[in-house]
Amino acid sequence: MNGIAxxxxxxxxxxxxxxxxxxxxxxxxxxxxxxVPDFSGRWGRNAFxxxxxxxxxxxxxxxxxxxxxxxxxxxxxxxHKNPILKPHAAEIVRQKGEISLSGNAFxxxxxxxxxxxxxxxxxxxLGLTILQEKDQITFLYNQDDQVRRVRLNSTHPAKVTPxxxxxxIGHYEGDTLVIDTVGMKIGPHSMxxxxxxxxxxxxxxxxxxxxxxxxxxxxxxxxxxxQNGAAGLGGNIAVDPEYTGNGLEVQFAIDDPGTYTMPWxxxxxxxxxxxxxxxxxxxxxxxxYYDDKSTPVPTANRPDF
Numbered sequence: 001m002n003g004i005a006x007x008x009x010x011x012x013x014x015x016x017x018x019x020x021x022x023x024x025x026x027x028x029x030x031x032x033x034x035x036v037p038d039f040s041g042r043w044g045r046n047a048f049x050x051x052x053x054x055x056x057x058x059x060x061x062x063x064x065x066x067x068x069x070x071x072x073x074x075x076x077x078x079x080h081k082n083p084i085l086k087p088h089a090a091e092i093v094r095q096k097g098e099i100s101l102s103g104n105a106f107x108x109x110x111x112x113x114x115x116x117x118x119x120x121x122x123x124x125x126l127g128l129t130i131l132q133e134k135d136q137i138t139f140l141y142n143q144d145d146q147v148r149r150v151r152l153n154s155t156h157p158a159k160v161t162p163x164x165x166x167x168x169i170g171h172y173e174g175d176t177l178v179i180d181t182v183g184m185k186i187g188p189h190s191m192x193x194x195x196x197x198x199x200x201x202x203x204x205x206x207x208x209x210x211x212x213x214x215x216x217x218x219x220x221x222x223x224x225x226x227q228n229g230a231a232g233l234g235g236n237i238a239v240d241p242e243y244t245g246n247g248l249e250v251q252f253a254i255d256d257p258g259t260y261t262m263p264w265x266x267x268x269x270x271x272x273x274x275x276x277x278x279x280x281x282x283x284x285x286x287x288x289y290y291d292d293k294s295t296p297v298p299t300a301n302r303p304d305f
Contacts, residue, residue: 036132037175037211042277043248043270044127044142044237045221047228048073048194050119050266053251057084057264060093060197064101070229076100078195089198089259096196106196107189113282114189115164116146118181118205119252122268123193127237127277137170137177142237144282150179162186162201177209192254200258207252212269217247220269240274247271 049071050059060082064075077097080090099106109116110124121128127142139148150168160167160183167183184190184203192199221239248270255263 036172037177038132039130039177039209039211039248040132042127042129042273044239044273045224045268045270046126046230046239047221047225048126048231049123049224049228050193051220051224051268053265053267056266057262058082059264059266060085060193060195062195063097066229070227073229073231076106076194076196078193078197084260084262084264085197086259086261092198093195108191108194108196109189110143110282112189113144114187116141116144117164117184117190117192118148118166118168118207119192119254119266120194121146121148122250122252126231127273128270129277137179142277143280145279156180156182166203166205175210177207179205179207179209181205181207198259199254199256202258203254203256205252205254207250209248209250211246212249214244214246214271217249217269217271220249221247221271224269236278236280237273238275239271243272243274245272 049062052058060078062071062075062077063079064072064077066072077100078093080094080097082090082093085093096106105111108114109120116124121139121141125141125143125146129140131138131140133152135152137150137152139150141147148165148168150170152170154169156167156169162183162185164185164187166181166185168179168181170177170179172178182204184199184201186199186201190199191197249267250270251265251267253263253265254260
């Protein structure tokens with residue numbers, strides 16, 4: 001073999017080796033591009049309601065406080081003077097608060113066995129399980145067997161048929177799951193929070209789910225619990241105090257010009273749960289045992305047959 005041919009052969013061998021060495025890296029890069037964050041499993045929180053986002057318009061908050069300064073979960077009196085509310089929405093919140101101050105519970109999805117529409121579910125539900133599939137995300141909530149399904153890599157129909165959970169489509173942006181929801185059906189107990197704040201047919205919500213550092217999740221969750229009071233501890237839902245892994249943060253933004261004067265945002269923070277997941281079913285009952293009275297039901301003065 002002459003010198004030129006030998007050099008060419010050596011060059012070919014080196015090139016082949018370099019190409020082979022580069023192949024796993026290329027495959028790894030493709031795999032990384034296709035990878036999605038793992039949100040699967042059970043998550044929970046210790047307190048109701050939304051957490052505010054710095055620099056953003058505040059969601060409706062509770063005017064009623066306990067002697068220690070925490071929100072009074074036994075009296076849901078929403079701040080009807082919140083500037084995000086249009087006059088008719090503010091009046092609805094005010095009326096709900098008056099009912100609550102009278103010692104009665106105003107009807108909501110929880111006490112009426114009604115669908116927990118988003119973001120009411122974020123405000124009320126303390127525990128959830130996330131199931132991730134190729135074409136769908138399923139959210140299972142611990143209270144009242146509530147289920148929500150989100151199509152992945154899809155589009156909204158040209159004409160959306162209103163549904164209790166709306167039409168939700170999702171996609172991944174790096175480490176974040178983004179969910180876009182429109183077409184929310186309006187019913188007698190439709191509301192976005194525990195204070196009865198309404199929504200209109202123009203409701204549009206964007207949610208962003210991402211994993212955050214465990215210490216940051218603990219700080220946010222415990223800080224929120226100090227403001228809102230503990231709920232779920234030692235009962236059906238209990239956050240694992242020993243878990244040091246990532247938490248789950250959900251930021252959401254709502255744009256509904258039929259109800260609000262401006263778009264507004266908030267978040268919730270979840271941590272991993274411990275213990276078993278107990279079944280919790282809503283049972284319709286006209287007897288309000290907590291107030292020792294019966295709920296009025298429609299009656300007729302004469303038969304309709």
